Amino acid sequence: MKLIHRFGYFGIGLFFGIVLLIFFLGGKNASCDYSPNARVLKNIKIKERKWSQESLSFFQDQKIDTSYISEVLEKGDVDFNLSDTDAKPCNVYFVTGTRETQELEFRIQNCDSIATIQKVKIRTVE
Numbered sequence: 001m002k003l004i005h006r007f008g009y010f011g012i013g014l015f016f017g018i019v020l021l022i023f024f025l026g027g028k029n030a031s032c033d034y035s036p037n038a039r040v041l042k043n044i045k046i047k048e049r050k051w052s053q054e055s056l057s058f059f060q061d062q063k064i065d066t067s068y069i070s071e072v073l074e075k076g077d078v079d080f081n082l083s084d085t086d087a088k089p090c091n092v093y094f095v096t097g098t099r100e101t102q103e104l105e106f107r108i109q110n111c112d113s114i115a116t117i118q119k120v121k122i123r124t125v126e
Contacts, residue, residue, distance in 0.1 A: 037078045040093055044108060045073045047115040055106075058120045064099070069117060072097030072106065079105075092118075 033042045051059075051066065059066050076097035084092040090111035097104055107119040 036080065040078045040110075041073050041076060041095070044093070044095075044110055044115045045070075047110070047113060050114055050116045052116060052118045055117045055120050062122065064104075068097075068099060068104075069106065071099075072104065076106075 033039050049069065056066075058064075072095060076095045079094040079096060082094040090109045093108050093110055095106045095108055097106075103123045105121040105123065106117055107121075109116040109118050
C-alpha cells in the first residue's frame, strides 16, 4: 500500500473519530479543573453564597457591586499559605482578584452547601 493511501485512510478515520467525539461529548458541560486553585474556585462558585455584615458594609462603602465576587471566582487566585484547609467545620480560603487598580482579598468560609464571604480587604496595585 502506498504512503499516500495510508494517509488517506488515516485522515478518514481521524475525521469520523472527531465527529463521534463531538456527537457524544458535545452536549456535556465538561470542564478541566484539575489544579487545586481551579477546583477550590469551582467548588465555591457552585454553592449558595452568603455575605457577612462586615463584607456587605465594605461593598456599600466602596460602592462595589457584590456581583464582582463572581468575576473574582472566575479569574482569582487562592492563597493556600493564608488559607486554613483543615478548619472545622468549614474550610477558610483567601481569594484575591484585581479590579482596575485595586486588588481585593476575600476571606471565604467554604462549608458543605454554603460559601460565606466573611471579610474583604483592599490593596492598591502598583
